[in-house]
Ligand SMILES: [Zn+2]
């Protein structure tokens with residue numbers, strides 16, 4: 001790995017450790033291997049959003065040409081959000097693509113992702129189904145996102161009616177994630193979710 | 200001498216032929232390319248060095264009037280697609296601050312608010328890219344005030360140039376800053392020759408692509424660009440010999456207009472699967488079914504089967520006999536036949552048949568055009584042979600000219616089928632089709648003579664016969680093109696689209 005990338009990551013590490021966000025437990029950064037190419041990030045769900053009290057893990061890959069090319073980042077924690085794929089965790093965010101600047105850091109990336117959780121951009125979606133639910137049925141979106149935060153990110157909000165429906169599908173031999181995804185996609189309509197899963 | 204004066208003179212007197220033959224090859228090409236245009240269309244062919252010089256001239260010209268740094272001028276010019284007048288107009292009429300902002304440069308009249316240098320010199324600065332501390336002199340930046348260390352700048356520019364192929368649009372490395380890096384800064388920071396060369400190539404390329412009055416020669420491996428004084432659908436001839444339309448960049452396509460040609464090419468691409476089979480270079484003899492490969496441009500086929508030797512037309516697979524006589528009838532789509540097909544409620548098939556009819560003939564001339572290039576070498580041998588029989592180099596040039604004209608006629612014929620495909624039937628379109636038929640018949644005769652008969656002909660007779668034939672072709676080509684142009688002027692043409 002290029003020297004510049006390594007020395008940058010080392011320094012960025014210190015920056016994150018010293019930052020006040022760390023003190024407030026809102027972001028975290030860890031090394032996965034010793035060569036500084038793989039990192040693990042963690043962000044707290046922002047307050048007053050469906051993601052509040054949740055903890056989201058991120059996979060960060062630092063390219064050889066860092067910081068002249070952006071790091072590759074995706075969500076490891078499953079999340080229901082218009083700009084993040086509910087299946088793969090891929091993120092649609094300008095600073096991770098064309099708007100990346102060499103003077104940006106992993107700290108700014110983590111803070112930008114936190115900002116993205118607080119204000120989704122449904123007109124530039126990564127997950128079209130989530131985006132249309134966000135626009136057409138905001139109430140349903142919030143409940144679903146809270147439910148996902150509870151199921152995958154240790155969020156506090158439980159929705160017994162959702163859990164019952166998931167259990168019904170699990171009884172039919174569907175995996176928990178597939179059941180949750182199918183129900184979420186169909187506004188928790190059990191019949192339509194069943195239809196999709198078994199067609 | 201004007202080539203148009205000669206057309207139509209079929210006399211055996213060869214005094215004016217000599218004039219023709221004295222012309223340089225490229226001059227003949229240029230004249231014939233422009234022959235049908237009443238007004239001259241001036242253009243220049245530029246080498247890469249001349250393009251760079253032209254670019255610097257443009258900048259200097261603006262700088263004579265507007266006193267701003269050349270680096271800023273270049274960015275502004277690029278913003279206005281190298282339209283000097285537009286830049287000047289906006290510069291003097293409008294809000295200059297807004298202009299600089301839109302072009303992503305800092306107004307050069309505004310002094311950057313920076314702390315005094317002496318104070319700074321003693322300090323160490325942090326580079327926001329590599330996070331290291333540097334002396335003031337090792338840091339640099341643009342007018343926006345964002346400063347980074349020199350080695351980070353080099354890395355940054357190299358990534359943008361080599362990986363993203365950017366040149367004019369490289370912005371400051373700071374987040375959210377869109378101030379563009381000027382060429383002088385780039386060249387002074389870069390050290391690696393490989394990157395510098397690439398950057399210069401990108402700059403030249405973007406200059407040509409942005410500039411409405413410049414166009415790269417579309418020919419493969421050609422590095423010349425053509426410069427005109429105004430944009431028009433006119434033929435220009437590159438130094439490599441390629442003749443193309445300045446407006447659309449396609450091979451020169453008179454009589455069809457750029458718009459319809461583009462539409463046709465798109466249609467051909469979209470329909471390529473259905474039409475692929477037609478483009479194949481083999482057909483079966485309609486009489487004995489032996490597979491025959493087309494190896495020359497001439498459409499008069501003679502079956503290679505010694506027991507058959509059937510003469511037929513490659514295009515329609517009909518017997519050749521009528522093609523050789525006055526009623527050459529291979530160009531016109533038979534409307535009656537089409538109607539019969541429609542009656543049989545095969546609308547789809549009929550429109551496909553109609554398309555295939557024109558496509559087939561278009562492709563056929565395109566294929567023939569490719570084969571005619573083989574003719575140049577066989578004709579060259581003939582020219583050498585004639586020179587051994589006491590004819591001068593100049594005297595035998597008529598053979599090369601004959602092939603040049605044959606190629607022009609094929610190129611024109613190709614385009615007439617595109618024109619005809621979109622043409623609505625009326626009295627003028629019938630005249631057009633007659634002209635097309637005459638040109639096609641004359642062209643096939645010239646092609647056949649050059650490809651076949653010439654070998655058995657008495658050397659003394661060849662010149663006269665070839666000249667008669669190519670002059671007739673030229674005449675028919677001119678008649679056809681003049682008629683279509685007249686139609687454009689008088690609004691005769693209606694299209695089916
Ligand atoms: Zn640096």
Ligand SMILES: [Zn+2]
Nearest residue numbers: 343345371376
């Ligand atoms: Zn800047």
Ligand SMILES: [Zn+2]
Nearest residue numbers: 416421437439
């Ligand atoms: Zn060329």
Ligand SMILES: [Zn+2]
Nearest residue numbers: 432444447457
């Ligand atoms: Zn054109």
